[in-house]
Amino acid sequence: DAMSECSFGSRADLDRLHEGPIPAWIQEGEYVTMTSSKGLLRSGTVKFVGTVQFASGVWIGVELDLPEGKNDGAVKGIRYFQCRALHGVFVQPNKLIWDKKRKNSKK
8 A cells, every 4th residue: 555655664664663762754844744544644844742741652743734633733721832723733653654855844
């Protein structure tokens, strides 16, 4: 499938991401594509990497290109990053695909 062609090398590599450290390329300013359980792809720029109050583990805050998100970078009154309304979303690292063609697009 399309996921097996991503920059991680294989579906197995992608599935193992949640088991280890955050890949070095996941950092603020990187342009990424996110996958969902429904097979939808959404793209945007990483704005936050770290722990959050609303869930355990490390989460990635992404400002989406289109208003397909759930927030503006704040969740339950806590601001993690700033973006337009409905452009912010938080995802786990294993849901991200690095867009190497647009590496460091915002830096």
